[in-house]
Amino acid sequence: MNNQNTTNLISSPLERVRERLTLIKVGGKIVEEPASLKQLLSDFSNIKGHKVLVHGGGRSATAIAAKLGIESQMVNGRRITDEDMLKVVTMVYGGLVNKQIVAGLQAIGVNALGLTGADLNYMRSEKRPVTEVDYGFVGDVKEVNAGILADLIAKDVVPVLAPLTHDKIGNLLNTNADTIAGEAAKALSEYFDVTLVYCFEKKGVLLDENDDESVISKLTPDLFEKYKVEGIINGGMIPKLENSFEALNAGVKQVVITRADMLQFKTGTTIQL
Amino acid sequence: MNNQNTTNLISSPLERVRERLTLIKVGGKIVEEPASLKQLLSDFSNIKGHKVLVHGGGRSATAIAAKLGIESQMVNGRRITDEDMLKVVTMVYGGLVNKQIVAGLQAIGVNALGLTGADLNYMRSEKRPVTEVDYGFVGDVKEVNAGILADLIAKDVVPVLAPLTHDKIGNLLNTNADTIAGEAAKALSEYFDVTLVYCFEKKGVLLDENDDESVISKLTPDLFEKYKVEGIINGGMIPKLENSFEALNAGVKQVVITRADMLQFKTGTTIQL
Numbered sequence: 238m239n240n241q242n243t244t245n246l247i248s249s250p251l252e253r254v255r256e257r258l259t260l261i262k263v264g265g266k267i268v269e270e271p272a273s274l275k276q277l278l279s280d281f282s283n284i285k286g287h288k289v290l291v292h293g294g295g296r297s298a299t300a301i302a303a304k305l306g307i308e309s310q311m312v313n314g315r316r317i318t319d320e321d322m323l324k325v326v327t328m329v330y331g332g333l334v335n336k337q338i339v340a341g342l343q344a345i346g347v348n349a350l351g352l353t354g355a356d357l358n359y360m361r362s363e364k365r366p367v368t369e370v371d372y373g374f375v376g377d378v379k380e381v382n383a384g385i386l387a388d389l390i391a392k393d394v395v396p397v398l399a400p401l402t403h404d405k406i407g408n409l410l411n412t413n414a415d416t417i418a419g420e421a422a423k424a425l426s427e428y429f430d431v432t433l434v435y436c437f438e439k440k441g442v443l444l445d446e447n448d449d450e451s452v453i454s455k456l457t458p459d460l461f462e463k464y465k466v467e468g469i470i471n472g473g474m475i476p477k478l479e480n481s482f483e484a485l486n487a488g489v490k491q492v493v494i495t496r497a498d499m500l501q502f503k504t505g506t507t508i509q510l
Numbered sequence: 511m512n513n514q515n516t517t518n519l520i521s522s523p524l525e526r527v528r529e530r531l532t533l534i535k536v537g538g539k540i541v542e543e544p545a546s547l548k549q550l551l552s553d554f555s556n557i558k559g560h561k562v563l564v565h566g567g568g569r570s571a572t573a574i575a576a577k578l579g580i581e582s583q584m585v586n587g588r589r590i591t592d593e594d595m596l597k598v599v600t601m602v603y604g605g606l607v608n609k610q611i612v613a614g615l616q617a618i619g620v621n622a623l624g625l626t627g628a629d630l631n632y633m634r635s636e637k638r639p640v641t642e643v644d645y646g647f648v649g650d651v652k653e654v655n656a657g658i659l660a661d662l663i664a665k666d667v668v669p670v671l672a673p674l675t676h677d678k679i680g681n682l683l684n685t686n687a688d689t690i691a692g693e694a695a696k697a698l699s700e701y702f703d704v705t706l707v708y709c710f711e712k713k714g715v716l717l718d719e720n721d722d723e724s725v726i727s728k729l730t731p732d733l734f735e736k737y738k739v740e741g742i743i744n745g746g747m748i749p750k751l752e753n754s755f756e757a758l759n760a761g762v763k764q765v766v767i768t769r770a771d772m773l774q775f776k777t778g779t780t781i782q783l
Contacts, residue, residue, distance in 0.1 A: 329601060329605065331604070331605040332600050332608075333601045336604045336682055339626070339628045339629055340680055341680055343676060344680035348630060348631060349629070350629045355612045356623045357621060358616050385667075403616060405617060407613055
């Protein structure tokens with residue numbers, strides 16, 4: 238009765254089967270228009286298993302800022318965030334966009350919880366040092382406390398992450414949504430088998446930039462190097478893919494690059510080691 | 511070894527000693543000015559045991575709305591919330607005010623989590639029916655799901671509640687912060703011994719409205735009736751106290767009415783059955 242095998246059948250917490258988690262990052266535009274937002278939330282709710290949504294909101298921030306008489310200044314595609322602009326992004330990302338998504342998900346039975354990095358101190362950053370450019374209240378991520386998120390996710394809570402972090406000395410900081418997604422995915426890989434999905438304007442990484450249907454279905458480090466040398470992959474896609482491989486090296490199971498309206502078809506470019 | 515007494519020493523979950531929870535509602539003004547906010551958060555952090563903070567934000571909402579060219583319309587002290595105003599209060603209450611409080615608390619070691627009623631579906635309301643007045647997107651509370659909040663509180667998370675609920679069919683709704691505080695306190699009384707603290711502009715309920723120091727230290731239902739008959743308690747204080755007794759009848763242990771800057775001195779009017 239009391240043999241060794243019986244004991245071995247009871248797995249330790251570390252040995253238990255890891256559950257899957259899908260973390261999806263969507264840009265601003267799709268969550269800022271009621272029709273596309275509704276479709277996105279429906280597609281998102283149909284994804285099986287645990288999930289997390291990371292959103293942008295730049296267009297709304299620019300629009301609200303303009304109405305308040307605050308000019309949006311961008312350098313290298315990044316927003317300069319002075320004190321007034323920080324208030325705008327705190328309102329728009331943390332309030333308007335985040336809470337509309339949360340209410341929309343709750344309406345279709347997804348137990349969403351909207352978070353900035355300050356909430357539960359889940360993501361701490363430091364104000365970016367001033368070099369040639371002073372980005373203002375922009376945060377570089379330093380620490381992710383994924384444990385409490387993992388507990389909530391295990392209880393079928395779906396975190397909805399706004400692109401805001403905090404420095405734990407009282408300041409909220411504007412943080413790129415791609416970065417939030419990558420850092421959260423890496424930290425949650427301690428607890429789950431994570432698929433990180435980046436939605437952008439194309440159906441995936443393209444073999445021919447003039448042919449929207451020429452989606453590369455799978456990318457490995459070798460193929461990436463080959464396509465880079467051949468000039469097939471170039472420009473802004475290179476840092477995006479470098480970040481993807483970095484996430485894979487840090488424990489994320491796979492990265493998918495696709496278009497938000499393709500989520501339901503599970504297509505796009507899958508990136509694996 | 512295996513006697514009945516040993517078994518009895520292990521108490522059931524229902525029998526365990528209930529922990530104390532202090533739920534504090536502060537008005538808009540104190541959380542909208544950096545100096546008074548800092549003092550408030552410091553005093554709040556010094557309260558022993560589990561705690562919850564409920565905040566307003568009306569002055570900021572009115573100011574931001576004005577800058578956006580949206581006029582604030584009040585009827586019986588309540589804000590008329592049309593579609594544009596709903597966006598403003600979602601930004602200001604759910605974003606700006608809530609997240610600044612959360613970041614401020616995290617900076618002094620309080621593990622704050624900012625919530626609207628949509629988050630975790632913790633508070634569901636219904637759009638107020640149109641009678642003589644159409645309040646617009648204003649919610650009357652119908653259901654509080656305190657279980658998941660209680661779990662988080664037991665893990666030393668401190669919920670920071672914005673005055674917003676949702677109808678679980680996709681709409682956020684503007685909801686009075688006093689109501690949020692009362693409903694949350696009643697629902698959390700299933701799990702904790704709750705002290706509900708309402709901060710307002712006086713040090714407590716006054717015996718003489720012209721003497722700010724004439725604070726009534728204890729109020730019971732009998733004393734309340736007596737002071738009402740004598741005209742000592744009148745006007746807007748009557749519904750406030752009626753709500754307090756209603757909360758006590760629904761399981762809240764005590765209600766305290768005080769001024770925010772008196773929190774550290776634990777004075778004010780204590781209301782008990």
